[in-house]
Amino acid sequence: MSPRELAVGALLVVGVVVTLLSCLGVLVMRDAYDRLHYTTPAAVVAPVAIAAAVVLEERLSAAGIKAVLIALVLVLTNPVLGHATARAARIRELGQWTIRDEEREGGSPR
């Protein structure tokens, strides 16, 4: 087994384990705000690890470049989606998503 194959395997294991753990985290958490945290590792760590594995295997061929592009799209869109979802949750709950007066310095959060 060459070092390159070993690295590909390790990166794949990292990607799969991180994704499965974040799926479990979303299942276990109670609150929508808590759940939202666990979508991030699945959309940042896992695609980068898997794309790195593909690039190691294929070099920068068409497949490698597309894999990097997919990882880039996931990494860039996840924060936007997270913000939109948290915003929707707050507007449903409170009627507005910006900081309220009682949440400023010294106030109790939420």
Next chain:
Amino acid sequence: MDEWSVAALALLAGLVPCGVVCLRGGPVDRLIGLELAGTVDTLILLLLAQAYDRAIYFDLALALALLSFAGGLVFARFLERWI
């Protein structure tokens, strides 16, 4: 079966918790389950494209990544007030 197919199969198990989250809780919790399922699906398609060794199959994962983002934004927008 090579390591890419095994990884894709392992990721399929991750869709089960996402489905359970989609079935329980409030509308926003369900939307989060859907978003995570979209991410996991993208990764599965990425791994399968490499497993089948066809560069053109990567386009499928790219399309799903972009469309699940757009779909999530539309759902979030409507969940703010109208649903």
